Amino acid sequence: MRLRPEHEAPPTAGLPLAASDLAGDVAAPLTAQAAFFLGVDEVQLECSGTAALTVALTALAEHDPSRNEVAIPAFTCPLVPLAVRRAGLVPRLVDLLPGHFDMNPARLVEACGERTLAVVPTHLGGRVADVASANAIAHSVGALTVEDAAQALGARRDGRPAGTHGDVGFFSLAAGKGLSIFEGGLLVAQDEAWRTRFRHTSRRIARWHGGWELRRCLELAGYAALYRPAGMGWAYGNGMRKALRDGDLLGAAGEHFHPDFPLHRVGRWRRAVGARAFPRLAPFIDATTAQARARLPRLAGIPGVHVFSDEGGTWPYLMLRLPDEFSRNAVLERLWGSRHGVTRMFIHALPDYDYLEGMKGANDVPNAHDFAARTLTISNSPWLDDASFEHVCAVIEAVVVSR
The missing domain is CATH 3.40.640.10 (Type I PLP-dependent aspartate aminotransferase-like (Major domain))
Known part of the structure; x- marks a missing residue:
């Protein structure tokens, strides 16, 4: 199901x-x-x-x-x-x-x-x-x-x-x-x-800033409450879909960054929350690694799809390179706005972000542009069940084979 x-x-x-x-x-x-x-x-x-x-x-x-x-x-x-x-x-x-x-x-x-x-x-x-x-x-x-x-x-x-x-x-x-x-x-x-x-x-x-720490505490409490299958629409999906409807790709990917980002100390409560959760990290990594390893062959078997893999990495998501930008975009057209955790890693190569302006070396990075144009990611969350994962694979396969 x-x-x-x-x-x-x-x-x-x-x-x-x-x-x-x-x-x-x-x-x-x-x-x-x-x-x-x-x-x-x-x-x-x-x-x-x-x-x-x-x-x-x-x-x-x-x-x-x-x-x-x-x-x-x-x-x-x-x-x-x-x-x-x-x-x-x-x-x-x-x-x-x-x-x-x-x-x-x-x-x-x-x-x-x-x-x-x-x-x-x-x-x-x-x-x-x-x-x-x-x-x-x-x-x-x-x-x-x-x-x-x-x-x-x-x-x-x-x-x-x-x-x-x-x-x-x-x-x-x-x-x-x-x-x-x-x-x-x-x-x-x-x-x-x-x-x-x-x-x-x-x-x-990075001095103490009570306003920022209060905000982060409230956000962490919201994260604890909503980072669940039934809460992700409120915490992430609804905003992402609105941004896509508005044509705001940076907003959909959460990339409206500001140069004046916060620098402040972390308070006791958030430190303590992290300390209590930490013992569960290694078993969680083991479980998500096992899930990724079981799913890699299905994706790797799709003609023209390259799945990035190595022996020692973690698996927050599965990272794919498709044959061309058209195929990548066609897959995202069908899946980015879905509830299946398919998205783009970063929207652009760095020279293409307007708010970054000119950077040294920006005029000669063709491989970075190509990588940005052909890649997408699939969530490796345990909440993406096998049937939903197969649906994602079937969409990718249908798009790539039709090309």
């Missing part, structure tokens, strides 16, 4: 909150549990993954003011270049490998030099990036790597957690992520001296 008409699958497989997460004893602080989970000495909590990146880059820039460029993939979350600019730095776009989300190493070499402060290798949608190549290229010019694991908490590469392969790493605890305190971010670093600098920078630029 498919999803009931009043039920909706979310676009990503987030860990639902339980009533017991909202009150009660805390066995260990959120940061301590996260540090143990990641196998690191210390984790710093910020109000978002974007804030964590901003804190890290601000500290790096203050330590070496002679460098002001940050190399980033030309297809990633628009908040990344906004964070780079918020830290007073210049984003330099790097084109992707053909048909892939990872930066092309040859293009990264071209982008890096004496002005490069940091390189940001990015794990996308739980799929793991080649951080080793980024490390080698960044270190060869005296830069550091800041590993973007915002969408990859719990993923592993070569036996080590994603986010711990670079000099610095950060994660997101936003709504719909594996673990959410509605907005939150984790920041890690290999070197104690950098961790100390990050703490000092955070205290200076």
Whole structure:
């Protein structure tokens, strides 16, 4: 039986909150549990993954003011270049490998030099990036790597957690992520001296803001109540469908971002909610990984469809590359407004967001444009039952085969 008409699958497989997460004893602080989970000495909590990146880059820039460029993939979350600019730095776009989300190493070499402060290798949608190549290229010019694991908490590469392969790493605890305190971010670093600098920078630029924290507490309470099959229409689907009817693709994807994004401390209650929920994260990742593995062959068997996969990643959604933009758009025409959790990862390659304006390297990123034009995602939420998943596959198959 498919999803009931009043039920909706979310676009990503987030860990639902339980009533017991909202009150009660805390066995260990959120940061301590996260540090143990990641196998690191210390984790710093910020109000978002974007804030964590901003804190890290601000500290790096203050330590070496002679460098002001940050190399980033030309297809990633628009908040990344906004964070780079918020830290007073210049984003330099790097084109992707053909048909892939990872930066092309040859293009990264071209982008890096004496002005490069940091390189940001990015794990996308739980799929793991080649951080080793980024490390080698960044270190060869005296830069550091800041590993973007915002969408990859719990993923592993070569036996080590994603986010711990670079000099610095950060994660997101936003709504719909594996673990959410509605907005939150984790920041890690290999070197104690950098961790100390990050703490000092955070205290200076991310001060307490009662208004923002009250808002986030209310939003987290709403998330706890509505992040359910029967509540997702109110929390997500109805607004998404209205945006689609209005032709507002950025609104449908939740990408109306502002350069003046919040920077503030996270309060006790949200920390405690995350700490109570954290023990359920690893079993949830195991369950969603098993579901994804069972569903991958069906999608991979559709002619012309490429499903991104690896051994160590997490599975918030299934990421597909279709034969061409026409096929991708035809599938989305039928499924984006449905209740089956089908959507676009990011609407554009970074040069095509009006609010980002001009960026270095923006004129030569053809692979990023192609990736943006041909990809879509399917929710890996347990609430997308087998019959609904098969319906999604049948639509994709009918569109692709008809081409």
